Amino acid sequence: METILHVEKLSKSYGKIKAVNQLSFEVGRGQVFGILGPNGSGKTTTLSMLLDLMPPENGEFSWFGQPPSKESRKRIGSVIESPNFFPYLDAVINLKIVADIKDKPYDDIDEVLKLAGLYERRFSKFRTFSFGMRQRLALASALLGKPEVLILDEPTNGLDPQGIAQIREIIALVASRGTTILLASHLLDEVQKICSYVVVLRKGIMLFGGNVKEVLAVSDSIELSASDMPALIAAVRELPGYISFIETEGMIQVHFSEIVNTAGINTFLYQRGIFLSHLAEKRRSLEQHFLELLQETP
Numbered sequence: 001m002e003t004i005l006h007v008e009k010l011s012k013s014y015g016k017i018k019a020v021n022q023l024s025f026e027v028g029r030g031q032v033f034g035i036l037g038p039n040g041s042g043k044t045t046t047l048s049m050l051l052d053l054m055p056p057e058n059g060e061f062s063w064f065g066q067p068p069s070k071e072s073r074k075r076i077g078s079v080i081e082s083p084n085f086f087p088y089l090d091a092v093i094n095l096k097i098v099a100d101i102k103d104k105p106y107d108d109i110d111e112v113l114k115l116a117g118l119y120e121r122r123f124s125k126f127r128t129f130s131f132g133m134r135q136r137l138a139l140a141s142a143l144l145g146k147p148e149v150l151i152l153d154e155p156t157n158g159l160d161p162q163g164i165a166q167i168r169e170i171i172a173l174v175a176s177r178g179t180t181i182l183l184a185s186h187l188l189d190e191v192q193k194i195c196s197y198v199v200v201l202r203k204g205i206m207l208f209g210g211n212v213k214e215v216l217a218v219s220d221s222i223e224l225s226a227s228d229m230p231a232l233i234a235a236v237r238e239l240p241g242y243i244s245f246i247e248t249e250g251m252i253q254v255h256f257s258e259i260v261n262t263a264g265i266n267t268f269l270y271q272r273g274i275f276l277s278h279l280a281e282k283r284r285s286l287e288q289h290f291l292e293l294l295q296e297t298p
């Protein structure tokens with residue numbers, strides 16, 4: 001698969017705060033790629049560097065196999081900050097202004113307005129738009145000129161469930177046409193629903209990366225303890241489907257990428273001379289799962 005974006009040990013500090021710390025990943029053409037992390041984990045800082053809005057402190061990245069340039073930048077559409085349009089002008093004129101600034105033709109204005117579900121309201125002044133419509137107009141403006149890559153920072157922030165569904169539908173449609181999408185979100189559920197690949201950030205450091213189904217697999221976890229905890233931990237890492245564990249008060253909570261069979265685990269460990277003093281299945285909500293992922297020791 002063609003690599004669209006290559007990021008290599010990218011770092012950025014604000015004074016003493018390391019906002020992004022040695023971040024490396026690759027995005028392939030046509031992927032819907034998520035950057036998932038809690039507030040303050042460095043998502044916006046990362047996207048800002050990739051869009052040349054701020055210089056990296058260390059590390060580098062390339063777009064389309066080339067060092068970043070004005071030319072490569074033109075092939076990328078983005079929505080990073082809250083939309084800024086002229087309140088007393090209508091949607092069409094606002095998009096014409098954006099097209100002029102970005103040096104794009106006007107011929108797909110109708111198309112992007114339809115895609116964003118705003119075609120009926122195209123002659124309404126921007127100030128009469130609801131919050132959700134404003135977000136969708138920003139998305140429409142980022143799609144002008146058919147960019148090969150679309151970068152979105154928290155695309156559904158502040159929207160109600162219907163607004164969220166509309167934005168997700170638009171993203172899915174854009175992705176289905178082959179556009180590569182890079183999106184930052186603090187919502188596990190959003191990344192799981194929209195993205196195929198993900199990197200999980202905490203305090204600027206990448207914790208995990210890979211296929212969403214594997215990395216964010218919702219599995220029930222298993223609590224285990226044994227008298228020889230180091231031997232247990234070593235053996236657990238060998239279990240099929242093992243992802244990670246958290247250690248708490250004399251036991252470990254282990255996560256797997258697939259549904260596991262407790263009898264199988266017992267036998268596996270027994271064969272390695274480990275006698276369990278405790279084995280229990282635990283069920284978690286998605287949100288719990290994400291919070292736990294952020295604490296885990298891979």
Ligand SMILES: Nc1ncnc2c1ncn2[C@@H]1O[C@H](COP(=O)(O)OP(=O)(O)OP(=O)(O)O)[C@@H](O)[C@H]1O
Binds near residue numbers: 014017
């Ligand atoms: N202009 C700035 N000056 C100083 N510190 C900053 C600045 N911008 C971001 N930071 C700090 O850098 C870290 C990463 O911030 P960033 O905005 O990239 O995180 P984020 O993952 O986008 O968070 P959120 O989910 O809240 O949008 C935070 O600790 C933040 O306080």
Ligand SMILES: [Mg+2]
Binds near residue numbers: 043044045153
């Ligand atoms: Mg942010």
